[in-house]
Amino acid sequence: MDSHSVSPLLKDIIQVENLTKTIDNGSNRVEILRGLTFAIPRGEFVAIMGASGSGKSTLLGLMAGLDTATSGRIVLDGLDITNLAEDKLARIRGTKIGFVFQAYQLVPTLTAQENVLLPAELTGAAGDIEKRARELLGRVGLGNRGHHYPVQLSGGEQQRVAVARAFITQPPILMADEPTGNLDSINGSHILELLLELNREEKTTLVLVTHDQQIAGQADRIIALRDGAIVSDQHIVRIEA
Numbered sequence: 001m002d003s004h005s006v007s008p009l010l011k012d013i014i015q016v017e018n019l020t021k022t023i024d025n026g027s028n029r030v031e032i033l034r035g036l037t038f039a040i041p042r043g044e045f046v047a048i049m050g051a052s053g054s055g056k057s058t059l060l061g062l063m064a065g066l067d068t069a070t071s072g073r074i075v076l077d078g079l080d081i082t083n084l085a086e087d088k089l090a091r092i093r094g095t096k097i098g099f100v101f102q103a104y105q106l107v108p109t110l111t112a113q114e115n116v117l118l119p120a121e122l123t124g125a126a127g128d129i130e131k132r133a134r135e136l137l138g139r140v141g142l143g144n145r146g147h148h149y150p151v152q153l154s155g156g157e158q159q160r161v162a163v164a165r166a167f168i169t170q171p172p173i174l175m176a177d178e179p180t181g182n183l184d185s186i187n188g189s190h191i192l193e194l195l196l197e198l199n200r201e202e203k204t205t206l207v208l209v210t211h212d213q214q215i216a217g218q219a220d221r222i223i224a225l226r227d228g229a230i231v232s233d234q235h236i237v238r239i240e241a
């Protein structure tokens, strides 16, 4: 069996064990994450909260394989990514994870459609990816804007392109770092609705960093950080009407 194919029955899609991140700037040692342990079951929507500087983005970057830990372990879909070489990490990122950033981060010289296609081209995804990109742009309400460049789109529209881009490879995990942080409340709600739809309808695991209590309130679970440690980890109980 290929080491990348793991039983989809594995309950926890993300496992984090005793994770630490320390930055050494010569004389100065900063402990950014101090031994975090938790697991995220497949399909869960987890909000990560905490004050500015508490380590939220650092944690998300480590879980996405964008950064390397000082110690501890991260297992994604059964695969230990903690000490993987960059080429292997890039492949995992390309197949397992879609990422949405606060500042959209579209490539300015590519059209909306080309931006959406990019991850699929980088990972050599199979099938008619152009058709899929058009469908995804339609799904985020930009069916007629595929040929526009980022500068021709509003912030909310650019973030919708970023959501379509994150989902082009149909990753089992979506990570979003304050995806509504730069948007007004109407555009922010639209982005959150899109992410929630991908979580509910496609069973995509959603890990979302937010400062917004109202957004976090829609998650299944809230993990709160303070000074690089978990101070609470609570499931949200909803009574269905």
Ligand SMILES: Nc1ncnc2c1ncn2[C@@H]1O[C@H](COP(=O)(O)OP(=O)(O)OP(=O)(O)O)[C@@H](O)[C@H]1O
Pocket (backbone or CB within 6 Å): 023, 030, 032, 050, 051, 052, 053, 054, 055, 056, 057, 058, 059
């Ligand atoms: N490369 C680095 N070198 C030194 N310190 C760093 C580095 N990266 C992060 N930090 C520090 O680690 C702490 C956590 O940063 P991080 O970006 O994870 O916080 P955050 O919770 O995402 O904050 P915000 O809500 O402001 O985005 C901060 O104090 C930050 O200054």
Ligand SMILES: [Mg+2]
Pocket (backbone or CB within 6 Å): 056, 057, 058, 177
């Ligand atoms: Mg941050």
